[in-house]
Amino acid sequence: MARETTWLSRLKSQISHKLIHPTSKLARTRSRNVGVLAFEIAGLFSKLLALHQSLSDKNIVRLKNEAIALEGVRKIVSNDESFLLGLACAEMVQNLHVICKAVARLSDRATDPTLRSFSECLEDFASTGRDNYNWAALCGKDLEGLVRRIDRYIAATAALYREIEELNSIQNSLKKTPPEGALEVQQKVVWQKQEIKYVKEKSLWNRSYDSVVLLLARLIFTVLARIKFVFGIGQSYYPHPSTLPRSLSASATVFPSSDLSGNHNSYVSGPLTSTPLHLNKRMTTIGSGTGNRVGFFESRTKDLTPPPTTLGAAALALHYSNLIIVLEKMIKSPHLVGLDAREDVYAMLPNSIRSSLRVRLKGVGFSATDPVLAAEWRDALGRILTWLGPLAHNMIKWQNERSFEQQNLMPKSTNVLLLQTLHFANKDKTEAAITELLVGLNYIWRFEREMNAKALLECSNFFFNNKSSSPINNLQS
Incomplete structure (x- = not known):
């Protein structure tokens, strides 16, 4: 009797535990496989790999020698290399932060308590460099193998989405198929389901949830460590520089002889800058023990806020980019520009440019017949568009890439940084350049019209003279 009572009490205890914790079984089930979250996670992996690729030795060299060396960037954005590198760093950190927020939400569903503490571990690693679980300890063949593995997962998950x-x-076609042809379509449905089942086995769909979240965490820590090392952020946060993996060093062709913190270990290369970037001065307050502790990602987000004198602050960067591209097309073919097109361009101009344009055109005559002056204007406009045009096109490309991300499973790799666009461009300097384009286009357009009118007049006179002197007219007279 006592044994039966014990058994009943144990059963009662188990039932009450399930009633009190009804979600525990659901959580265990959810942690087994990724399931439908595979598509979102594949997108996150794709963004991480794109960011990791942008930090490769080759792309870091391109950033230093090409991106921040653009003539337009130097003219209307900034001529301070450290400032420009700081903008590049801030944008990469912001892109990573967006991914981290999504991964933090996913990590809350993990069964492993270590993964559920992802947010705290990330902030600690970003601020102090402490990596308690060695999530950033990826280097050499281990990192290459992980990247190849993730690439296969992304490709298989994309294939699953298509299937x-x-x-x-x-x-859907089966619903519209007549009864006599339904059997064939039903067979296609069966075959397609078998194909989906096969692809699921190779994709993220059937992977362990915790293992996939762990892959995300390790890749995030690795990318963040790479960013900090390449841009020379918080080198003192690494208590043992020799433990930093060789693969996390910056390009050898940038600073082949750089050394960290006086350590004599041989690295492939060092950071982009031997001194902290100008935008990183706020980072000295992190981890200082003060009450107003500023987070690593929060401080970086502030760095991307455009100054009041820029087009980004005035929300005119995209509008001016479209305007410059329209002017570029008109300057290439001024003879094709009609009166309606001129009015459309004028309607695009803000009041500030209209005012400066009126001042520039005041006193200009209606005659435009000097071919030498027209040629000089063409050369001048060509030189302006050489450095201004790329920034405008980059602005459109930057915007389109982000629109593409919103509509597609696998985001397109971002090849353009915000510093290469008109976002941080000085408003007054940009408007002065646009005004110069408008003044030059006005003269070239009038010159082309007058030359065309003159040519038509000469043709008509030639035709009239030939007609009056023809033998038929002489016979009639």
Whole structure:
């Protein structure tokens, strides 16, 4: 009797535990496989790999020698290399922060308590360099193997997405198929489901949830360590510089002889700057023990706030980019510009440019017949567009890439940084350049019209003279 009572009490205890914790079984089930979250996670992996690729030795050299060396960047953004490198660093950190927020949300569903503490571990690593779980300890072949593995997962998950879309298409066609042809379509549905089952095995769909979140965490820590090392952020946060993996060093062609903190270990290369970037001065307050502790990612987000004198602050960067591209097309073919197109361009101008344009055109005559002056204007406009045009096109490309991300599973790799656009461009300097384009275009356009009118007049006179002196007219007279 006592044994039966013990058994009943144990059963009662188990039932009450399930009633009190009804989500524990759901959590265990959710942690087994990634499931439908595979598509979101594949997108995160794709963004991380794109960011990791942008920090490769080759791209770091391109950043220093090409991106921040653009003539337009130097003219209307900044001529301070450290400032420009700081902007590049801030944008990369911000892109990483967006990914980190999504991964933090995913990590809350993990069963491993270590993964559930992802946010705290990340902030600690970003601020102090402490990596308690060695998530950033990826180097050499280990890192290359991880990247190849993730690439396969991304490709398989993208294939799974396409197969599911195909299945939906077949099922929709089945509804419209007459009864005599339904059997064949039903067989296609069966085959398609088998194909989906096969692809799921190779994709993220059937991977362990915790293992996939761990892959995300390790890749995030690795990318963040790479960013900090390349841009020379908080080198003192690494108590043992020799433990930093060789693969996390910057390009050897940038600073081949750099050494960290007086340590004599041989690295492939060092950071981009031997001194902290100008935008990193706020980072000295992190981890100082003061009450107003500023987070690593929060401080970087502030760095991307455009100054009041820029087009980004005035929300005119995209508008001016479209205007410059329109002017570029008109300057290439001024003879094709009609009166309606001129009015459309004028309608695009803000009041500040209209005012400066009126001042520049005041006193200019209506005649434009000097071919030498027209040639000089063409050369001048060509020189302006050589450095201003790329920034305008980069602005459109930067915007389109982010719109592409919103609409597609696998985001396109970002090849353009915000510093290469008109976002941080000085408003007054940009408007002065646009005004110069408008003044030059006005003269070239009038010159082309007058030359065309003159040519038509000469043709008509030639035709009239030939007609009056023809033999038929002489016979009639």
